[in-house]
Amino acid sequence: MALRFAHPAPEAYAYPLLIRHLLHSALDARSGQEIVGSDGRRHGYEALSQRVGRLAAVLAQHGVEPGDVVAVMDWDSHRYLEAYFAVPMMGAVLQTVNVRLSRDQIAYTLNDTRPRALIVHADFVAELEALRTALPDDCVVITCHDGTTAVVANSLGDYEALLASGSDTYDFVDFDENALATTFHTTGTTGLPKAVTFSHRQLVLHTLAVGLAMGQQPCEQGLWRGSVYMPVTPMFHVHAWGLPYVATLLGLKQVYPGRYVPARLLALKRDEGVTYSHCVPTILQMILDEVGPDARLGPWTVIIGGSALPESLLRAAAAVGITAVAGYGMSETGPVLTLSRHEDDDARPPEQVRRWAGRPIPLVQVHLQHENGDNVSDESGAQGEVVVRAPWLAQTYPNSAEAGAALWSGGWLHTQDVATREAAGDLVIRDRLKDVIKTGGEWVSSAEIEDLALRDPDIAEAAVVGAPDPRWGERPVVFAVAREGRTPRLQTLKDHMTPLVAAGQLSRWAAPDRLILIDALPRTSVGKIDKKALRLRLGDDVLDSRSF
């Protein structure tokens, strides 16, 4: 029998895993649901598909070709969803620019990718003028807004006007499923922001596995075809954790809130019947602050990532009817690796709930490793670095082969998070190997703050760590050794930082909250500053490190 050697039929369709298929199969299933736009517009999936075609036609008309980068600086909008599809579907690469970075960092990322087109919200037009020098000369600019407008020199025009005048058809063709679809920069590593990239195949597989995992949850908290989805994690942040692709594949009703304003989020939640969202703990806290403890918001499942979910927040959310489900992952992992199983909450000690990451979603393999690369024993309590495999992990840092090699040392992606695994299979994040601070869902480099602290003539030595913070997840704290005869002061440090923030050279989240004087910095046996010992002084033996 020629089983093994049979050639496919000449016209057999091999079906590459392309983002276009996520959209087409939603259309074929005729969801009948609506996309509610950030500007109040609402339209069905047929219109979504037409708008995706029109966006591609506009971009192509203005010179965007397969392989080119198209950058977006926008709030969470229907436009962003359209770019999630149109740009990769035409073979171009979507760059999701982190608009919360400092101006210099944004310029760095744009200079790194050399976009051929930029779609920019009116709110960032002031930045844009300063960013022009970072953009290639032939980069076309499309502006957009949700009611406000701004005049932009040398812009092609307004997004909606261009779509309205654009061609109604764009002939999307198939190509290799390993073609790049998206790129963005992660600041969750040491040094300069690093680009990561994801292919069509990776994003399609992430979509399937995340949708499958979310559909497996108990019915009152699971994602199903009656769910109404609203992102409350920025769409520049690791594809809003992949959910816009999942929601589109499943043909769900989707609600795009624009810039996050707690009152508006709550109005949309109520008026549009939102039942499924995701956000970082800081945003969940803001929402809870807005409504007060007597509100009734359920049913509303909110996936919480970005940093650990404090038990108090979990309880406060539950009290108003929100089911908070913890997730874990990072930029390099697409991002979802694990999801918690919510019904287990009350069975476990608060200390664990706080750092609890859940169990691997389908196709994810997780090992805990010793420093020498051996797996830790399987018994409960054994601690090791979380190393993972999944079909959607960044395969390198394109501009840093060395960092890419370290990321994949031994054939497993190194998260640099330290965890234990409970008997039931849940990961509990215990510590972080990498030296970065996560505040309000954004990474801040401790090295950068240390550099600035060392410019203070009163400071001889400095080390910065993140201190747990109920609102922000973490806040930077400076441990400083004084120069002889001098007395370092927090305010001096902050005064020094203010102009840098104003000039866009430093994130406004980087200004430290506390300065702690210390006689000498603790050091490890090899002479490195022992940040774990510093964290212990802050009354917590763990840093929490989750990146997605």
Place this chain on the structure above:
Amino acid sequence: MALRFAHPAPEAYAYPLLIRHLLHSALDARSGQEIVGSDGRRHGYEALSQRVGRLAAVLAQHGVEPGDVVAVMDWDSHRYLEAYFAVPMMGAVLQTVNVRLSRDQIAYTLNDTRPRALIVHADFVAELEALRTALPDDCVVITCHDGTTAVVANSLGDYEALLASGSDTYDFVDFDENALATTFHTTGTTGLPKAVTFSHRQLVLHTLAVGLAMGQQPCEQGLWRGSVYMPVTPMFHVHAWGLPYVATLLGLKQVYPGRYVPARLLALKRDEGVTYSHCVPTILQMILDEVGPDARLGPWTVIIGGSALPESLLRAAAAVGITAVAGYGMSETGPVLTLSRHEDDDARPPEQVRRWAGRPIPLVQVHLQHENGDNVSDESGAQGEVVVRAPWLAQTYPNSAEAGAALWSGGWLHTQDVATREAAGDLVIRDRLKDVIKTGGEWVSSAEIEDLALRDPDIAEAAVVGAPDPRWGERPVVFAVAREGRTPRLQTLKDHMTPLVAAGQLSRWAAPDRLILIDALPRTSVGKIDKKALRLRLGDDVLDSRSF
């Protein structure tokens, strides 16, 4: 920027889509659930993984190499589940032998694949002696049983004894995801049974999409991690519609019933808390006959495929708490293409429920085509052949390149089923292309005439086929089984149709020319009416094609 040209890190794991990953990720998620075997044994997922390793070790020890075929003739058992994993995971090809075929047909299929090993249940040992000549001389035989035993000449021994004595470790390695994983023969085509094959990639993607679709159903009928799964579709039948792979990936409790005995199925359902199954309408009817109308079996979601779901059966199932969900597909399609949305039932006319196939599951694209390959218009009621694309469709018939080319004519897989699409997106199967009667240039649905014939109180069963006609091309002929003591008459049938024709509800070409009385309708091995046999009586050799 070197985005497009970045090489993966040297040790980056590309993660081929292999069946081994379905098992490994279940283990990583620590389901804590059990597999309940057909012999009463029960064990967890760790033990499943060990047994899969031992089975591979036994097969390898006895000469099975990558690329070899390992055939299985068994009822629905824990052993079959182990073979679903062990055989493909070692790079060999699992042949799921349809034990309901005639001995000659089974011999044909074994002779076609030349297996290197055969795992055979004691119940088929009598067949085996006659099948020996069809097996290669070096084919090793492993016997198994669920309490009974049988002496088999030249057998390696008993499955459980071999596993117990086998090596505890087998080093499964990665290979190309396009490697073949499974094969079986479909009889749903013209001519001799044809082998179809599925690759690792295809099965992994089918698993993800089916699990995703089933998880999206409303909570009382959806598949979730608390579901308890029991197959009631033979595991030789298109991988039991893929559910054993889905159940394993999700770490569900699984119950394997062995040979189907209605009382035993019901006892397992009750004692093990089964909530999720699948079967053909005939089996569902047997189960309902066994319990009587006052039973309470819910919650029990049962996916119904294989043939259309009669409205009466849907209602009878609902009355005892079974949620019957229609599925559609065929052997060549892995098999699942569509699933119905149960809550819509009551909104649609009974005539439609009967043939209703639901909506495409994720990644499936469905078009309805005219004979010339054009898509039919999108308006409700337009009828065309269902042609599909999905990432898991058989790419050819390995032993019949010509039939494979016809299957994929124009780049879409031709199901040979004729359907309409409702505004809400549901496919309604109207007929089979081979089973559609073309008379005077017009298509007439044999199913529609059958429906009318069954309203005749003299007729117990009816089947309609097209008879070649020199003037009209084809003319409908009714084969009818009389109710006891009655005599069906052609004129009665025609009289019944006349007002419907006058009212425009029936084509005037639909009135049959002949009524042939028959003692019983011929049926295929899976219980479908064998229209090929009926046509043969009229001098035609066309077969019927819808297999899942």
